[in-house]
Amino acid sequence: xxxxxxxxxxxxxxxxxxxxxxxxxxxxxxxxxxxxxxxxxxxxxxxxxxxxxxxxxxxxxxxxxxxxxxxxxxxxxxxxxxxxxxxxxxxxxxxxxxxxxxxxxxxxxxxxxxxxxxxxxxxxxxxxxxxxxxxxxxxxxxxxxxxxxxxxxxxxxxxxxxx
Numbered sequence: 001x002x003x004x005x006x007x008x009x010x011x012x013x014x015x016x017x018x019x020x021x022x023x024x025x026x027x028x029x030x031x032x033x034x035x036x037x038x039x040x041x042x043x044x045x046x047x048x049x050x051x052x053x054x055x056x057x058x059x060x061x062x063x064x065x066x067x068x069x070x071x072x073x074x075x076x077x078x079x080x081x082x083x084x085x086x087x088x089x090x091x092x093x094x095x096x097x098x099x100x101x102x103x104x105x106x107x108x109x110x111x112x113x114x115x116x117x118x119x120x121x122x123x124x125x126x127x128x129x130x131x132x133x134x135x136x137x138x139x140x141x142x143x144x145x146x147x148x149x150x151x152x153x154x155x156x157x158x159x160x161x162x163x
Contacts, residue, residue: 002020002021003018003019003020003021004018004019004021004067005017005018005019006018006019006028006066006067006069006070007070007071008069008070008071008072008073008074009072009073009074010029010033010035010074010076010079011035011074011075011076011078011079012079015033017032017033017066018032019032019066019067020066021065021066021067022065023065023066023067024043024061024062024063024064024065024066025052025054025059025061025062025064025065025066025068025069025074026038026040026050026061026062026064027066028066028069029052029061029074029076035076035078037076037077037078037107038050038052038061038076038107039104039105039107039108040062041062041104041105041108041136042062043062044062044063045060045062045063046136047105047108047135047136048060048105048108048109048112048132048134048135048136049104049105049107049108049135049136050062050108051107051108051109051111051112051134051135052074052075052076052111053074053075053076053111053114053115054069054072054073054074055072055073056073056075056115057115058111058112058114058115058134060134075111075114076107076111077091077107077110077111080110089117089152089155089156090110090113090114090117090148090149090152091110093148093149093151093152093155094106094109094110094145094148096148096151097144097145097147097148097151098140098144099140099144099145099147099148100140101137101139101140102138102139105135105136105137105138105139108135109132109135109137109145112131112132112134112135113128113131113132113148113149113152115131116128116131116132116149116153117149117152117153117156118156119153119157120157120160121157122153122154122157123150123153125146125150128146128149128150128153129142129146132145132146132149
């Protein structure tokens with residue numbers, strides 16, 4: 001096994017990891033960084049359970065090589081909480097709207113929704129569905145997930161207008 005040191009920013013902190021050059025980013029984040037929100041679902045980029053943001057864009061970390069993370073900014077679900085451990089508005093919306101059932105897919109859906117909820121203009125429900133189309137859920141039927149994303153986006157847009 002050939003190991004390589006990878007330095008990247010994970011949830012706002014610069015970190016260096018020694019990884020097997022054949023390792024996926026999900027392996028590095030779960031195994032080396034101890035971040036449990038990254039789920040191993042399909043391991044072929046089909047289910048979205050391992051979605052993280054890399055330089056602000058959603059990626060399936062199971063098919064993203066760890067060595068490609070060199071110098072990148074990676075955000076996981078753990079990075080959404082504040083310093084006191086308070087969950088983010090999108091996490092709370094998933095709870096409030098009943099968008100969480102078994103919870104396995106939830107971190108991936110939430111991470112895929114970040115670019116949507118950060119937009120300055122409202123997205124249609126169809127646009128929201130398209131943005132999270134790479135994430136699969138076997139429990140919810142998706143409506144509550146779309147409700148949570150839509151609710152959070154509207155709330156953030158209204159807050160921006162007030163400021």
